Amino acid sequence: MRKLTAGLFIAADGVVESPEQWHFPYFDEEMGAAVGARLAEADTVLLGRATYDTFAEVWPTREDAGGEEGGMAKALGDARKVVVSRSELELTWRNSEQLKGDLVEGVTALKQEDGGPIGMSGSISVVRALLAAGLIDELHLLVHPIAVGRGIRLFEEGVDPIRLKLLSSTAFASGVLNTVYGPADQ
Template structure:
């Protein structure tokens, strides 16, 4: 069975919305290596439409400008499955829209042969897959900033999601890379 990992930039107060407004001062080589290990090694990437739009606005151009950009090439080469209720047209290679119910489709995808499946951002998708027990590793990059306002990974309507700490590391910027798995996972 394929492993599903999800990566989220998150503020100390739980905000995950608009990391482009607060994340970059904390990005360094340590975080780059951790993000590459989680996202850049996957052969399939699940993305919500908003995250896909953000990625397609940056990564194809980076790959075209620098053929040696390993992360840009990896993302371009990966199968990208976009979760959206609206019909979509794609300009980035290897992109397709998820067909059918999210949980059923991801359960089938996880059972297919292949390598790791990764998510980046895509809060609503991560929430649903966590609730369904389909995420094997939740990589939280906890930034030392309280944003105050914005969408949080877990809101007031969320049911409890028991998690077990798999690993943690502190980066020199003060960012904590915390990896959780399902509480019943060894």
């Protein structure tokens, strides 16, 4: 079965919403390497619609420009991109397709296909649903040393507990913690 990894930027108070408003002061080469390595190993990228829209707007332009981010941009462009949305989408970025039907059934089938690892970046509601269903093999959280104070948190209040096991943790010079969790029962 294919491994599914999800990665999120998260504030120390659990906020994952709008990282573009608080994340960039902490972005450095260490973080870029960690994010890049995780996504580069994936031959399939699973994205929610909003994350797809953001990526499709930015990464093809970066690929065309080449330069420092050209390699990662090309890898993302070449990867199979599976987009989750309840609405019918018109996808413009190459190698993109929409996941049809039930999310859990569709991702279960995707994990059973031949291929390499499946990577996710962002896509909070998709990550929540797949964590609850036990389909995420590794949850990569880049914990930023900031308390945002408002916004969507990764784990909603009132939901059933999701037991996790720490697989690794590395502190970056920026103060960001690169933590990797897996399901507690594995």
